[in-house]
Amino acid sequence: MIPGAPIVTAAEMRAAEQAVFARGVSQDELMERAGSAVARETARFAAGRPILILAGPGNNGGDAYVAARLLRNDGHDVSLVATGVPAPGAAERMHALWQGPTSSLYAARPRPMLVDGLFGTGLTRPLERGLAAVFADLSKQAEFTLAIDLPSGIDTDTGGDLGAPGGIDVSLALGALKPGHLLDAGLARCGTVLLADLDIPVDARWRTIARPSIETPSAHSHKYSRGLVAVIEGAMPGAARLAARAAMAGGAGYVVLAGDRPWGEGPDALVRREVRSAEDLAEFLAWDRIDAVVLGPGLGRDRRAEAFLSVAFAAPCPLILDGDALTLLGTGAARWLGTRDAPTWITPHSGEFDRMFAGAGSKIDRTLAAAAETRATIVHKGADTVIASPKGDVRLLAGASPWLSTAGTGDVLAGLLAAQVVQGGKGIVPAEAAAWLHARAAQLAGPALIADDLIAQLPKAISECL
Numbered sequence: 157m158i159p160g161a162p163i164v165t166a167a168e169m170r171a172a173e174q175a176v177f178a179r180g181v182s183q184d185e186l187m188e189r190a191g192s193a194v195a196r197e198t199a200r201f202a203a204g205r206p207i208l209i210l211a212g213p214g215n216n217g218g219d220a221y222v223a224a225r226l227l228r229n230d231g232h233d234v235s236l237v238a239t240g241v242p243a244p245g246a247a248e249r250m251h252a253l254w255q256g257p258t259s260s261l262y263a264a265r266p267r268p269m270l271v272d273g274l275f276g277t278g279l280t281r282p283l284e285r286g287l288a289a290v291f292a293d294l295s296k297q298a299e300f301t302l303a304i305d306l307p308s309g310i311d312t313d314t315g316g317d318l319g320a321p322g323g324i325d326v327s328l329a330l331g332a333l334k335p336g337h338l339l340d341a342g343l344a345r346c347g348t349v350l351l352a353d354l355d356i357p358v359d360a361r362w363r364t365i366a367r368p369s370i371e372t373p374s375a376h377s378h379k380y381s382r383g384l385v386a387v388i389e390g391a392m393p394g395a396a397r398l399a400a401r402a403a404m405a406g407g408a409g410y411v412v413l414a415g416d417r418p419w420g421e422g423p424d425a426l427v428r429r430e431v432r433s434a435e436d437l438a439e440f441l442a443w444d445r446i447d448a449v450v451l452g453p454g455l456g457r458d459r460r461a462e463a464f465l466s467v468a469f470a471a472p473c474p475l476i477l478d479g480d481a482l483t484l485l486g487t488g489a490a491r492w493l494g495t496r497d498a499p500t501w502i503t504p505h506s507g508e509f510d511r512m513f514a515g516a517g518s519k520i521d522r523t524l525a526a527a528a529e530t531r532a533t534i535v536h537k538g539a540d541t542v543i544a545s546p547k548g549d550v551r552l553l554a555g556a557s558p559w560l561s562t563a564g565t566g567d568v569l570a571g572l573l574a575a576q577v578v579q580g581g582k583g584i585v586p587a588e589a590a591a592w593l594h595a596r597a598a599q600l601a602g603p604a605l606i607a608d609d610l611i612a613q614l615p616k617a618i619s620e621c622l
């Protein structure tokens with residue numbers, strides 16, 4: 157994934173293009189820029205192999221006609237399939253400039269290098285069945301497929317499946333990334349995403365996550381100045397222990413595991429505190445040294461868990477809620493979370509998210525709406541992790557190791573997030589840092605990782621951010 161790259165919707169991309177036109181750049185000139193980027197990458201991946209280019213009726217097809225012309229002029233063996241009547245304007249003009257061999261879709265013969273210029277950001281409905289089948293077949297028989305902007309059949313704004321085939325090797329995003337490159341079916345169908353800079357300024361509050369910058373403790377640092385995290389134990393103590401160990405390895409200065417059985421295995425550096433009842437918890441959380449509380453991993457959903465949740469809610473310090481705490485909140489999440497004065501982060505997976513929030517639109521839209529409703533920063537986990545703040549900022553992490561799909565890795569994330577929070581991070585910043593470190597630790601741990609392995613890799617991941 158390209159780090160720190162802007163992500164824009166189809167409408168925002170069109171508005172950015174309009175602003176470029178208003179500055180005096182012609183539509184043909186912008187299409188030449190897009191087409192030459194496509195030609196450059198196609199030549200690189202074709203490596204001398206014959207090329208088949210599919211050109212649709214809109215501007216995505218216009219880019220395809222430009223690329224076809226430039227590649228042919230450079231001596232490549234190019235044939236082209238035209239579908240639909242080119243739209244009036246730049247696409248029609250670029251079509252008119254193409255003088256090479258052209259066939260209809262149903263007469264097309266597969267070639268080793270396939271370029272998909274059927275549809276991009278203008279796709280408004282599912283691909284027609286026959287078209288989808290021919291496209292899938294040509295792609296299957298090609299040795300390499302490059303999609304212009306997005307694979308045809310991926311919804312630009314949601315990543316939803318509108319009939320795109322599998323097996324696309326590279327998508328060359330034009331001007332900026334779109335949600336469809338990172339979300340839902342788009343994540344799996346785009347292949348490797350490359351970004352062509354077309355010199356179209358975009359003002360994006362949505363970005364892919366980037367490596368955080370972490371400060372080495374100073375000569376004046378001490379355990380309390382580096383932040384104290386309290387992790388509350390529940391029915392499954394292993395989950396809270398994972399969160400507590402992740403908070404330690406994540407750089408917190410002091411971590412307390414509080415519960416009725418906090419004495420089990422674990423590092424001696426982990427401070428244990430017996431908390432048997434909601435009253436005990438209230439007394440413990442009144443300690444003004446506590447900089448953040450983690451509640452939810454392995455908490456359980458019984459009355460005791462509910463009572464603990466009420467007490468934690470009333471605590472005047474930052475709160476990180478995960479797992480069972482989120483299930484307990486359920487559809488009351490917005491009502492409850494909106495009442496807190498101190499900042500809150502919640503880290504639902506999609507099951508937990510769907511139990512808390514309704515909402516329509518893409519995963520980004522739904523997460524943003526939930527963040528605004530709850531006034532909490534939300535880390536909506538999954539293969540496409542969306543982080544959204546109540547202010548409307550978004551960070552997206554796609555393509556993390558699928559080996560993360562194992563029990564306890566979310567608990568590690570919750571503890572790691574708390575460590576970033578107590579080190580002074582506000583809003584989306586600690587969430588982005590935690591998500592990056594988590595994904596990097598997974599990469600370092602490699603295949604068949606278990607949650608404990610992530611914790612062991614955190615120091616190495618952190619060392620890359622100093």
Ligand SMILES: NC(=O)C1=CN([C@@H]2O[C@H](COP(=O)(O)OP(=O)(O)OC[C@H]3O[C@@H](n4cnc5c(N)ncnc54)[C@H](OP(=O)(O)O)[C@@H]3O)[C@@H](O)[C@H]2O)[C@@H](O)CC1
Pocket residue numbers: 170173183186187190191212213214215216217218219243274275276277278279280281282283284304305306330
């Ligand atoms: N703006 C610019 O200057 C620049 C834009 N750039 C490029 O333009 C792309 C966006 O172009 P675009 O907006 O023309 O849309 P595009 O994706 O080609 O498709 C629209 C056409 O498809 C049609 N159609 C839609 N769905 C359909 C379906 N399921 N089945 C069949 N038909 C369907 C739709 O017709 P209609 O919906 O009216 O039936 C319309 O004719 C963008 O991704 C990038 O590659 C770059 O060149 C930089 C400069």
Ligand SMILES: Nc1ncnc2c1ncn2[C@@H]1O[C@H](COP(=O)(O)OP(=O)(O)O)[C@@H](O)[C@H]1O
Pocket residue numbers: 479504505537538539540541555556557558559560561562563564565566567568569594
């Ligand atoms: N297929 C996947 N690809 C990448 N990351 C994943 C995948 N599945 C899960 N993850 C990540 O692993 C973690 C799992 O968290 P969660 O579902 O809460 O597990 P648990 O509750 O068992 O700790 C999250 O950070 C999530 O983003």
Ligand SMILES: [K+]
Pocket residue numbers: 216272273274275276303304305306307308
């Ligand atoms: K395309």
